[in-house]
Amino acid sequence: MTQPYKKKLIEVAIPLEAINAASAREKSIRHGHPSTLHLWWARRPLAACRAVLFAQLVDDPSSNPENFPTPEAQEAERKRLFGIIEELVKWENSTNEEVLERARAEIRKSCGGELPPVYDPFSGGGSIPLEAQRLGLPAYGSDLNPVAVMIGKAMIEIPPKFKDKEPIHPGVKDRQFYRNSEGLAEDVKYYGEWMREKAWERIGHLYPEVDLPQEYGGGKATVIAWIWARTVPSPDPAFADVQVPIASSFLLSSKAGKEAWIEPIVDRKAKTITYRIRKGGTKAELEVAKEGTKAGRGANFRCIMSDTAITPKHITSAGKAGHMGQTLIAIVAEGKGGRAYVAPTDRHDTLAKSGKPAWKPEQRQPNNPRWFSPPAYGMETFGDLFTDRQLLALNTFSDLVHEARAQVEVDARAAGLSSDLTSLCDGGSGAKAYAEAVSVYLTFGVSKATDYHSSITTWHSSREIIRNTFGRQALPMTWDFTEANIFSASTGNWRNCIEWGVKTLDALMPRNTGLEIQHDAQSVTYPERTVISSDPPYYDNIGYADLSDFFFSWMKPALRPVYPEIFGVLATPKAEELVATPYRHGGKDAAEAFFLDGMSRAIANMAAQSSDLFPATIYYAFKQSEVAQDGISSTGWATFLQAVVEAGYAVVGTWPMRTEMANRMIASGTNALANSVVLVCRKKEATAEAITRAEFVRALKRELPPAIAELQVANIAPADMPQSAIGPGMGVFSRYKAVLESDDSPMSVKTALQLINRELDEYLGGIQGEFDADTRFAITWFEQNGNGKGDYGVADNLARARGISVESVKHAGIVESAAGKVRILIRDELDEDWEPESDSHLTVWECLQHLVRLHEKDGISHDTAVLLKKINAQAETVKDLAYCLYDISANKRKDAKEATAYNALIADWAELTKAAAAIHDTSGDRQTRMDI
Ligand SMILES: C[S@@+](CC[C@H](N)C(=O)[O-])C[C@H]1O[C@@H](n2cnc3c(N)ncnc32)[C@H](O)[C@@H]1O
Incomplete structure (x- = not known):
């Protein structure tokens, strides 16, 4: 039977190493990276999303035999397409029109000139729709979560509406041309500054400068942050009226030569505790300072007034009874040559507590200690996570969003924008809609500020900076915390909060219209001919809805007039959220059943409505801890695959994606496996039939070995092999209506995964025969x-x-x-002058060990390439041995260092082969040079 569709590149091969290397590099990019527009958890790297979309839309050359009749011609064409992807994934090229246009042209060619819409029904931080738009495709996204929906709108929906428009603010400089969102970005910056000025007039007096001690040169300096310790009443009845600090550290700077710390001075008679700043200090003093008032892990402290133990129970009951306080323990200021640390003063303490906020978020944090620790200590609402001055500042800026919106509308009219009163959410594009658009990005500034202005932020003494609230996907309890100065020029200042958004807007390339809506993925109605690329939640990894209430609480008052429907709810929707949280579903099993059922429905909905002409791509991320030794058996992963199969998809490929470099991953310990896997899915044939377990195993034995051999030819890193082999293995499993066990019950995905893994083991054992x-x-x-x-x-x-x-x-x-x-x-003992040509007793073992020895020493060096050239005849067998030895080292001997050596060699194999091919003469000594 002929296939009703053309095979796409992603169903055959992709340049995995180039994609993974670019994804890993992207992690270190901050300025202008769209992810800095608004925090969202577990974003996919843009490079990966871009490459996956391209390979999903572009034909594999084997689909066009009229143009590429031979396997050689097809391989050559594949190489050319790989070249395009290798350029496309580079961060520097993400705004390079030439590179992007080359990719777009290729997509157009494979789509018969008519570009299909791309839809991500779990759009989150918007990475996939953003990349679809960059590639020139109509981009659609939806998410259940209002905060994610706003990120999507800000990323793909709003910018195209105001593409290439000039800014409207008063005093616009004479400039000839504003491309893309540059005009919008300039207005956001202008009105952000306008808000800062107004805010300073209203609350600036609460942010006094500090007098610098003589050692810092004297004079006044702007405060960067106030450092507070929470306090509880002393557990000693004799001092029950004294609030004592519970601080996890008194260290301010651990930088060599710049050590600074806080010394508490206790006066038992007067029952007072004051703090002074010490600089330098002995190793022992610094060790003591590093401990703060801690007396063990968790909430165990020592009362510095009475030297009695402060137990977790004592802190919990103090917190719940409203007896937890806070005391100022240090002030960090902008000194002349770096940070200046100053002892607290009464004035600073009093001023901090003098402002009373008119409003604070009342939404309760969930009763889920796995992700939310503060409620255990009486900090039950999201509003409780802020100090009064923080609340006052956030209220002030939030109110100013409304004032700025009104001002933008007036200025936009004056600048000639239409006075059409249609709102942004109703498709407007006049002065009112523009003002609303600007206010969305200003609100994102407030969001960014909430991340830096809560009492969950802490001081990072080794880098002398403030850690934001969401260092992790959870809200931990803090004992000592920072209160940043929103008017300073350092971390968390308002200008920075706005600048992140401005830089992102400046770098966006809105082309086609984009649409982002709020919808449950289980019931989305897709546009016709939709291509699906999606990154659903990973079982129980992240509690998006619960966490995002932190941002929603502030976004709602600022944006409700702009998007009344989205913000017309009390909190983010939870009931339909496809996350397997036992606390919400009343236990582990119920949570798993909920997830499986909902995910199957959501994926079945995709399968039912999406285009037959393209495969769907679905990302699944691994949490390292849930991946068992065989690399596959984890509840989340098996449940997810089960949902995919039950939804009517056949899995035709699995590509492991990572954001860590291959040669780092085992060395770094935990990250031995890919961060995520992209499943390539096609709708199951209507004629699919059921087979028995024995038939399934026979099919695996027939189809898996050549597929694994092909993956080896593609230089899939050995660490990625178990996950990559799932692709062809699941391909066999999901091709059938069911695989029946001996009692006629359908085989579970978990069992199928075990059988696939066993087959991979046998394959690796089998190649030893060669x-x-x-x-x-x-x-x-x-x-x-x-x-x-x-x-x-x-x-x-x-x-x-x-x-x-x-x-x-x-x-x-x-x-x-x-x-x-x-x-x-061991390799260090091998003869450095060894020459394979003159070895009369040449073995594959030696060839590999010498190659690894050189690669470990110099990487892709001339010497390594020369050796590969010399052992050219054995090269493929040597590579096979590297796969075997990786498997033995990593899985059987648990020798991560040894495994890394083989993995790193394979990761560089393609490059090494290229380098070896460029060497024309290996006779003579090692001075032979490459033709470059
Ligand atoms: C892994 S995240 C997507 C991340 C995104 N790809 C990125 O790079 O930023 C999964 C998303 O699914 C959303 N979600 C959870 N349940 C949903 C449902 N029933 N319908 C739609 N979206 C849902 C969550 O809010 C979350 O944003």
Whole structure:
């Protein structure tokens, strides 16, 4: 039967290493990165989204045999497409019109000139729709969460409406041309500054300068942050009327030569505690300062007034009874040559507490201690996470959003924008809609400010900066915290809060219209011919709705007039959120059932309405801790795949994506596996039938080995192999209506994953048959002993079983044998002058170990490439051995360092092969140079 569609590139191959390297690099980019527009949790790297969309839309050359009749011609064309992707994923090219246009042209060619809409029904931070828009496609996104919807609107929906428009603020400079969103960005910056001036008039007096001590040169300085410690009544009855600090650290700066710390001075008689700033100090003093008043992990402290223990119970009951307070322990100021640390003064303490906010968020934090710690200490509402002065500042800026909106409308009219009164949410584009648009980005400034102006922010003594609220996907409890100065020029200042948005807007490239709506993914109505690319929630990883109430609480008062429907609710919707949280669903099993049911429905909805011409791509992220040793069996992953299969999709590919470089991932310990996997799905054939378990295993045995071999040819890193092999394995499983166990019950995805993994193991074991006998001996010996010694007698038996002797393996330069013991030579012991051409007893083992030795030393160097060239005839077998030894080191011997060496070599294999091909002559010495 002929296929009703053309195979797309992503169903055959993608340049994984280039995509992963660009994704990893992107993590370090801050300025102008769209993710800085508004915080959202677990965003996908834009490079990955861009590459996946491209490969999902562009034909694989094998689909066009009239143009590419031979496998060689197809491979050559694939290489050309890879070249386009390799350029496309580079961060520097994300605004490069030439590179983007080349990609767009390719997409147009594969889509018959008519570009299909791309839709992400779990759009979150908007990465996928944003990239769809960049590639010139109509971009659609929806999310259940109002905050995510606003991010999507700000990213893809609003900018195209005002593309290439001049700014409207008074005193616009004479400039010839405003491209894309530059005009909008300039207005956001202008009105952001306008708000700052007004706010300073209203509350500036609460942010006094501080007198600098002589050691900092004297004079006055702007405060960067006030550092507070929470307090509780002393547990000692004799001091029950004294509030004592519970501080996790008194360290202000641990930078070498710039050490500074807080010393509490206790006067038991007067029952007072004051604080002074100390500089320098001995190692012991700094150690003490680093401990603050802690007496153990968690909420265990020491009362510095009475030296009695402050237990978690004491803190909890003090917090719940409203007896938790705060005391100023240090002031950080903008000194002349860096940070200046100043002791607290009464004036600063009093002023901080003098402003009374008119409003604070009343929404309660969820009763879910896994992600929300403050409620246990009586801080129950989101409003409780702020000090009074923080609330006052946030209220002031939030109110000013409304005033700015009114002012923009007046100025926009004066600048000639139509006085059409249609709102932004009704499709308007006149002065009123424009004012509303500007106010969205100003509100994002307030959001950014909430992240830096809560009492969950802390002081980072090694970098001397403030940590924002959401360092993690949770709200932890803080004992000592910072209160940033919103009017300073340092972290968390208002100008910065606005600047992040301005920089993002400046770099956006709105082309087509984009649409972002609020909708439950289970019931979205998709536009015709939709292509799906989506990144659903990962089981129980992140509680989006619960966390986002932190931002929603502030966004709602500022934006309700602009989007009355979205903000006409008390809090973010929770009931339909597809997150498997036991606390919400009354237990683990109920949470899993809810997730599986809802996700199946959402994915079935995609499968029912999306285009038949394109595969769908669905991201699934791994949480490292839930991935068991076999690399696949985790509740979340299996449940998710089960949902995909139950929804009527056949999985035709799985691509592991990572944001860590391949050679770093094991070295860094935890990150041994890809961060996420992209599933490539096609709708299941209506004629699909059921098969038995035995038939399934036979099909796996038939289809998996060639598929794995192909993945090896594509240089998939060994660490990624278990996840990559799931693709072809699930391809077999999901092709059928069901796989029936002996009792006729359908096989679960979890079982299928185990069988696929077993097959991969057998494959890796099987390829050992291709190695020479000495190498096969070395593999078994290494698996049993690593680089340690073992008995000669055992070695002798092993060698005999392979038709060789221990002497032969020794002669091959693989082992050392002495005093009844045998040991594999470590790489440092190998002969540096070894030449494969003159080795009369050449083994695959030696070839690999010498290659790894050079690669470990110099990476993709000339010497490494020369060696690869010299062993060209054995290269593929050497690579096979690297896969085997990775598997043994990582999974059986648990030797992460050794595994990393093989993984890193494969990760660089393509580059090395290229370098080796460029060497024309390896005769003579190692001075042979490459043709570059
Ligand atoms: C993994 S995140 C998407 C992240 C996004 N790809 C990015 O790069 O920023 C998953 C999203 O699914 C949303 N979500 C959860 N349940 C949903 C539902 N029933 N319908 C629509 N969206 C939902 C969450 O609010 C969250 O934004």
